[in-house]
Amino acid sequence: MKIRLTLLTAALLLAHQAMANDIPLTQVRDIADTTTPAAESQPFVVLEAQSLAALRQSLQGDASQLTRTQLEHATQTAKQADNAWLKARGYDFRTKENQQVGIELLSGFNALPKPVLDANLQTVEAINRDATRGLRRQALADAEGISYLYFLADALGPKLGEAFLTAYDKGELGKAAALIKASEVSTGVAKKHFDYKRPFLIPGNSIHLVPDDVVVKDNKPYTADGGSFPSGHTNTGYTDALLMAEMIPERFDALLARGARYGYSRVVLGVHYPLDVIGSRMVAERNVAHYLNDAQYRAMFNEARDQLRAALEKECGTTLAQCAQTAGKDDPYRDPAMHDFYRFTMTYNLPQQKGATKAVSVPEGADVLLEAALPKLSASQRRALMVKTALPAGYPLSGATDEQNFWQRLNLSAAYDAAHKTR
Template identity: 85%
Template sequence: MKIRLTLLTAALLLTHQAMAKDIPLGQARDIANTTTPASDSQTYVALEAQSLAGLRQALQGNAASLTRDQLEHTAQSAKQADSAWLKARGYDFQTKVNQQVDIALLSSFSALPKPVLDANLHTVEAINRDATQGLRHQALADAEGISYLYFIADALGPKLGNAFLAAYDKGELGKAAALIKASEVSTGAAKKHFDYKRPFLIQNNSIHLVPDDVVVKDNKAYTADGGSFPSGHTNTGYTDSLLIAEMIPERFDALLTRGARYGYSRVVLGVHYPLDVIGSRMVAERNVAHYLNDAKYRVLFNEARDQLRAALEKECGTSLAQCAQSAGKDDPYRDPAMRNFYRFTMTYDLPQQKGAEKKLKVPEGADVLLEAALPNLSANQRSALMVKTALPAGYPLSGNNDEQGFWQRLNLSAAYEMAHKSR
């Protein structure tokens, strides 16, 4: 064990500097585009099409056709999500308490200097302007699928992804579907608190609102109301992806990136800034860690996880480990380039304040986020990974206290990668 730890530490020290720089906006765009219907993999494109078809059918329900009005009243069906089971268990999610904790965690937003906010706007304008048609189509599907879990499938690889879609619509994942959606801590209170205008409402902005030719297909420009900071959709994407990653650690890295990719879609559409996405990553990770450290929540989580894994193995006809294996070019979320994309979404190349490197302090219990993916490491070892692979200090929202600094700098993708490289 000592030898292994020494090798792990050495690997982390050698690679830490390599992780410290963002890739350019254009490179991030090109990587993200491989996870859209513009992919070179016909297998992946077919999985995307199946996911979209499932979403459109769920939105339409028993109606003769899908109309925009139906989007305002969407939710998982009773067959998809076992809400009765969850309600009967009587768990208190303490939503209002967690909302206030999230507001405090993001409080440094109010003190950001004008150059950072200007860069925030310029970045969303550039990403929105230069987005490919594939990125726009994927962003529309992500946007309208917020109430469902269809978006998860493409990060599971072709075999497990198809199994997930089948099991989801058959109602075989009901406990997980209900628990995951109930675990999303609404960003509504934070939006009202920070009261920041969306980018397309800023005077003289260059945002191009994207017409819907994918979901409702009425070519009406996609828009959004309410405050911009933090992003509710991104909070959903990160929370859902991270909880599924905790249930299916065989796809941990890919699912982490799916959460980041979901947030990127909001910037593509021009309805959120990078900081909205970064802030939601922070609170989603904090909230999931909080719940996983609650013994009563863990009982529900374990029950939901076991049902989900059994259902997926049944649909796959093999072990989950076999079904989750990488599928080469047909599995873009497992492409090494996606690690660079994930790192990019942690900062969106926004200005870094130079100064002394602050020591990162891991909050008690935060290592739980790596427990399922790295079960052979102790809590102390997982915490050490988090520290050594963290984002450099000084990026926006890192704030001036330990909690803010940790959740802004936490790079779960890098921690997972480095642990596996050291094996």
């Protein structure tokens, strides 16, 4: 036992030291490009194509062709999402209350100095400018698929991902589909509160809006309205991915990376800054932890999770553990490089305040986010893991409060990775 604890301590120390280094934007781009339709893996490319085709079909419905009007009114079908079940449960998501908590969590945005905001714009300009065709195509699919769960399939691996697409459209995981989407806390109120212009609206910017040749295929440049901070799409993508990771802990790390990757797509399109994405990741993590610590919500969650897992096993024709196994080069979201990518998306290499040393204090119940993925660890061990693998202090949005500091620095990917390296 002493040897095991020593190895865990050493692994955590190495992980903490490694996180202090920035990752070049070109390296990040190359990692992200492996998770696009331009990937070298044929099975992965096929899965991406299946996901896109299913998305376009759902958007089009019974119409003769897909139009932008249909896109604007997209929602999960009654077959895909069991909203009747959800409504019957009568759960109060306390949306307004959680929105105000989110605004307070992100209040450090108002105190950011000009050099950080300048770097914020320069980073989105660089990522948007240098994005590959594959990144742009995936970003468009991510953007237009916000009302559905199709985007999660590629993080499940070729076999489980295909089973997920089949079960989703057959209506076999309707409770999970309804609950996950209902758990998204809109960022609309926060956008109005912070009232920050999107990068492509800043005078003198070099953003190139991306024509849609993927979903609607009308070549209309993808754009967005409303405030920029925080990102609504990232909030959606990260919330959905994190809840799915809690339901399928066999793919926990890959789904975490998918949530981060979804946010990166917003920067690729030039419609959001890095800080918009970072802020939404913080709020989404807090919201999911909040819900999972509520007994009434947890009862619904468990019911939805059990239905989801049974449906996936049925479609896989084998156990979920076997169906979720890593598929080597055909499983890019399981590539170790995705841990580097995830860490990058926590800061986007924005300036760090030198000398910042504020200690990490784990809010009560936050360790629930690692409970399903690391069931052999106690709550205190999970909290210790969160502290040891936290992002270094001083990055933007870490703010002045313990809550701001924790949610900005929480690195679930590093915590999961460090725990598994000691096995």
